[in-house]
Amino acid sequence: MNKGSLDRWALGVLAVVLLVLPFTVTGYVLYVVNLLMVFVVLALGLHVVIGEAGQFALSHTAFYGIGIYTAGLVNTAWHPPFIVSILAGGALAALLGYVIGLLALRMRDIYLALATFAFGEAMQWVFLNWDKVTGGSNGMRMQPAQLFGYQLTNDLQAFPFVVGGAALMLWLTVALSRSQYGSALRAVRESDVAALAMGINVKRMKQTAFAISAAFAGIAGGLYTLFTSFIHPESLGFQTTILVLTMVVVGGIGSVRGAVAGAIAFGLISELLRQALSIQEVIYGAILMGFMMFKPKGLFADREVKRTRAAGGSHG
Amino acid sequence: MSFSDIWLFLQQGVLSGLVTGSVYALLAIAIVTVFKTTDVPNFSQGEIFMAGGYVALMGLLVFKLSYALVIPLTLAVMAGVGALFQRFVMERVTGSRGVGVQLVIATLGLAYLLKGLVRQTGLGDTPRSLPSLVGDGAVIIGDAALTRLDVVIFVVSVAVMLLLYAMFNRTRIGKAMRAVGMNPKGAQIVGINLSRIRILVWALSGLISALAALLITPKILITPDIAHIAILAYAAAIVGGFTSLPGAVLGGFIIGIVENLVGLFISTNAIVVAPFLAILVTLIVRPQGILGGKPQVKKV
Numbered sequence: 026m027n028k029g030s031l032d033r034w035a036l037g038v039l040a041v042v043l044l045v046l047p048f049t050v051t052g053y054v055l056y057v058v059n060l061l062m063v064f065v066v067l068a069l070g071l072h073v074v075i076g077e078a079g080q081f082a083l084s085h086t087a088f089y090g091i092g093i094y095t096a097g098l099v100n101t102a103w104h105p106p107f108i109v110s111i112l113a114g115g116a117l118a119a120l121l122g123y124v125i126g127l128l129a130l131r132m133r134d135i136y137l138a139l140a141t142f143a144f145g146e147a148m149q150w151v152f153l154n155w156d157k158v159t160g161g162s163n164g165m166r167m168q169p170a171q172l173f174g175y176q177l178t179n180d181l182q183a184f185p186f187v188v189g190g191a192a193l194m195l196w197l198t199v200a201l202s203r204s205q206y207g208s209a210l211r212a213v214r215e216s217d218v219a220a221l222a223m224g225i226n227v228k229r230m231k232q233t234a235f236a237i238s239a240a241f242a243g244i245a246g247g248l249y250t251l252f253t254s255f256i257h258p259e260s261l262g263f264q265t266t267i268l269v270l271t272m273v274v275v276g277g278i279g280s281v282r283g284a285v286a287g288a289i290a291f292g293l294i295s296e297l298l299r300q301a302l303s304i305q306e307v308i309y310g311a312i313l314m315g316f317m318m319f320k321p322k323g324l325f326a327d328r329e330v331k332r333t334r335a336a337g338g339s340h341g
Numbered sequence: 342m343s344f345s346d347i348w349l350f351l352q353q354g355v356l357s358g359l360v361t362g363s364v365y366a367l368l369a370i371a372i373v374t375v376f377k378t379t380d381v382p383n384f385s386q387g388e389i390f391m392a393g394g395y396v397a398l399m400g401l402l403v404f405k406l407s408y409a410l411v412i413p414l415t416l417a418v419m420a421g422v423g424a425l426f427q428r429f430v431m432e433r434v435t436g437s438r439g440v441g442v443q444l445v446i447a448t449l450g451l452a453y454l455l456k457g458l459v460r461q462t463g464l465g466d467t468p469r470s471l472p473s474l475v476g477d478g479a480v481i482i483g484d485a486a487l488t489r490l491d492v493v494i495f496v497v498s499v500a501v502m503l504l505l506y507a508m509f510n511r512t513r514i515g516k517a518m519r520a521v522g523m524n525p526k527g528a529q530i531v532g533i534n535l536s537r538i539r540i541l542v543w544a545l546s547g548l549i550s551a552l553a554a555l556l557i558t559p560k561i562l563i564t565p566d567i568a569h570i571a572i573l574a575y576a577a578a579i580v581g582g583f584t585s586l587p588g589a590v591l592g593g594f595i596i597g598i599v600e601n602l603v604g605l606f607i608s609t610n611a612i613v614v615a616p617f618l619a620i621l622v623t624l625i626v627r628p629q630g631i632l633g634g635k636p637q638v639k640k641v
Contacts, residue, residue, distance in 0.1 A: 081441055132628055134441045135382045139579065143620035146572070150614040267449055274446055306457030313450030318433045321443045 032282060043188050047181055055180040059252045061292040062191035063245050068272040068288035069198045069281070070241025075270075076279040077207060078234035079214025080129045083266050084141035087148035088118040088239040090261040092246020094152065094159055097167040097256065107170035107177070111190070111247030115240045122239020126232035145266060152258035164257035167250055183252035190248045194241060198281055201237070210234055211279075268295055275316050277323030286324060353485040354601040360491040362597020363498035367553040368574030369581065369589035370505065371546040377522035377584055378542045381431060381444045385452035387571025389547055392455045393419045393554035394563050397471055398464055408474060415551045423547025426451055427540045452568070459565045468562035471555070494556045501552060502590055509586070518542055522584075573600065576616035580623050582633025591631060 046058060067089060074082045092114035099110040128140050152159050159165055169176045170183075177183045201207050212220040213230045221227050250256075268291060276287025294312075298305035316323070342350075368390060375383050383389075396418050400411035434447045459465050475489045508515040520528040521538045529535055561567075573596050581592025596616065604612050623630060 075442070128625070132624060135445075136583075136624055136628060138441065138445065139382070139575070140621055140624040143617040143624075147614055147617040147621065150617070154610060270442075271446065274442055278442065303457045303460030306453045306460065308457075310450045310452065310454030310457060313446055313453065314430050315450075317443050317447040317450065318430060318437070321434060321437045 035282070047184055052180050055184050056252065057293075057296050059180055059183060059187045060249075060296065061289055062187045063249045064269070064272065064288040064292040065191050065285055066194045066241055066245035066248060067269045068276070068284040069194055070238045070245065071269050071273045072198065072279075072281060072284040073201065073210075073241065074234050074238035075273055076281075076284065077202060077210040077214065078231060079211075080231060080234060081134055081138040082125075082129075082141045082235065082238070083138050083263075083270070084125060084145040084148070085238070085242050085269055086261050086263070086265040087145045088122055088242035089246045089249075089265070090148060090152055090258070091118045091121060092243030093249055093256050093261075094165070094246075095243070096170075096247040096250040097165060098158070100170055100250065101168050104168075104171060106172045107186070107247075107251060108172070110170065110250070111244055114247040115243040118243025118246070119236045119240035122242075123232055123236040125239070126235030129231040129235060130228050142263070142266075146263065149258055149262050152261055159258065162258070164255055167254050167256065169254070170251050177251055180252050187248050187251055190244070194244065195281075195285065198241075198284075202281055214279075271313060275312075275323050277325035280323070280325040283323050283325035349484050350605045351602070352483045354605045355598050356482060356485045356487055357491070358598030358601040359594060360487065360495050360597070361557075361600065362577075362594040363495050364553050364557045364593075365570075365573045365577045365596050366590045366593025367498055367501065367549050367556075368571060369577040369593050370502070370586060371549040371553075372571075372574055372578045373584065373586055373589045374518070374522075374542055374549075375546045376578075378518055379427070379431065379435070379539050381435075381448065382441075383546070384445055384448040385455065386546075386550065386574060387568030388452040388455040389419060389422065390550040390554050390571060391563065391565060391568045392422065392459055393547075393551035394471070394558045394567070395459045395462065395464055395565075396551070397555055397558065398469055398563075399462065401471065402464070402469075412555060415555060416548050419547040419551035419554075420544040421547070422455075423543035423545075423550075424540050427543035428536075431543070432536065432539070456565050456568065465565040468564050470560070470562050471558040473559040488560075490560055494560065497556060498553075501549070505549075505586075514538075514541065518545075573597075573616050576619045579620050580630055582630030585630065585632040588630055588632030 043058070047055065067085065070088075071082075071085050074080050092111075095114035095117050096107075096110040099105065099113045100107065125141065125144060128144075129137055132140060153162055155161065156163075169178045171177065172186075177186070209220070209225045209230055212223060212225055213227055213234075217227050220230070269288075272287035272291045273284050274287075275283075275291065276285070277283030294309070295305070298308065368386060371389075372383055372386050375381055393415055397411050397415045400406045400414055401408070406414070430447055430451070431444070434443055473490050475493055478489050479486045480489060480492050509519055510516070517528065517533045517538050518541070520531070520533060521535060521542075525535055528538075574593070577592035577596040578589050579592070580595055581588030581590070596619065599619070600612055600615060603615050
């Protein structure tokens with residue numbers, strides 16, 4: 026069985042599970058599945074900037090937070106159909122992502138990681154201290170999202186929209202990865218100079234990769250507002266960035282299926298171990314070190330094949 | 342605020358800043374030595390520091406050992422943790438062609454592990470500090486007041502920095518560490534055992550972190566989340582120049598003083614965000630930091 030048909034099987038099974046779930050399980054399980062879908066979108070977004078474009082960014086949670094607050098505030102102020110609030114969050118995140126992408130033009134690797142990390146932490150500080158807008162350390166209550174009068178008041182009602190949103194973002198990621206734009210991004214990842222020599226506008230590629238990645242995070246934030254009614258800046262710190270980074274890296278840097286599998290696996294682990302903080306940290310630390318020692322390329326290591334393929338000229 | 346108030350605040354801010362700054366400088370040195378010799382940005386620096394504090398607390402409170410035993414024990418344990426981590430984890434990660442992201446995640450793994458283990462002991466449930474070895478008396482310098490403990494922290498830190506300086510410039514092992522940092526291949530050719538030096542560097546960094554913990558823990562209350570103090574050390578290392586040891590010291594003092602002045606003149610709330618702004622601004626305006634020298638241009 027080749028990878029393509031395996032993917033179709035995996036997607037098929039996932040679809041069936043998601044279809045049956047709402048009729049069989051309790052609200053809490055649906056909440057967890059909703060949350061996993063948000064993580065899938067977050068991981069896909071980080072995949073775009075790290076996996077495809079090769080830019081080591083640690084600011085993902087900042088854009089996620091912008092998505093949550095924007096969607097929540099737009100919804101409270103005007104009660105538009107929730108699609109509008111989600112897109113507003115995505116757009117604002119994308120805009121800021123484009124600006125933060127400027128950092129990638131000046132630095133790379135660990136320096137880029139540190140600069141984006143600093144930006145992420147500074148944004149968390151803004152969420153914590155901009156009392157008038159975000160409610161500061163009291164957190165912010167959000168009203169139920171609605172679509173033409175139909176209110177989403179619980180996890181079950183939000184479920185189809187959250188899953189649909191995640192599926193749409195997955196489709197977009199695959200399309201992006203297969204497009205000429207995706208190839209250009211990977212060229213930038215492999216070598217700035219070689220990409221430049223091929224006529225690729227490296228600066229624009231890096232900045233748009235940041236913007237797209239941020240848009241994904243913003244939309245993930247919007248989806249989150251569909252099934253939750255409260256947000257606190259505490260949950261928008263470096264921890265969350267590490268969680269999403271782990272999903273992408275352990276799943277397999279550069280692999281879309283890796284990002285999805287990693288998001289589901291680590292989303293579940295972090296939710297299951299939430300009650301036992303110290304055990305969670307020990308297990309989590311051991312998993313991170315173990316994977317980096319024995320399987321540093323992640324579960325779905327990928328793309329390495331590409332070069333030999335290009336050299337050999339076989340396969341399509 | 343009158344002029345004399347400002348003058349008083351300035352003196353107090355600078356002196357207090359030198360004290361906390363000396364601890365940041367030690368931690369920044371730990372970060373920079375590891376980065377220079379192994380290319381690993383150690384994201385577990387804060388947790389190693391925190392674990393050092395808890396090893397000491399455990400020795401004193403649980404095993405009722407005396408300070409004379411606890412100090413060498415803490416230094417040895419944390420040096421051991423650093424050495425073991427490099428020998429059994431990082432060597433393997435770099436060996437399997439680990440690059441930036443993988444290295445960072447492996448150190449984050451250690452960070453989580455240490456934090457979880459410390460929480461398991463139960464000591465971290467309430468904020469604690471080490472008993473101070475020196476009396477409470479105040480020392481007046483100019484118009485500003487420091488505690489005796491502050492003076493001890495500063496003096497010991499500076500003494501350690503001088504010792505490290507002598508080690509890196511006078512001893513064979515120190516020179517070997519510098520050589521590995523400058524050019525690993527060249528160092529190997531002249532007969533330096535790379536793997537051994539890297540293990541020693543991690544041990545040294547663990548030792549310095551433990552020392553920093555021993556110095557500052559009598560002054561502040563610690564919890565397992567105190568690890569975030571390492572962010573200030575990171576800011577110090579970056580402001581000074583991420584590959585420069587004198588830069589790390591300078592950066593430590595700058596961050597310490599700025600932190601105190603921001604607290605006195607602006608607000609305690611702004612202290613939290615100051616290091617991130619320092620990191621961002623430095624990386625944007627002068628990525629090589631104050632003493633980092635010319636940025637290296639890598640050929641393709």
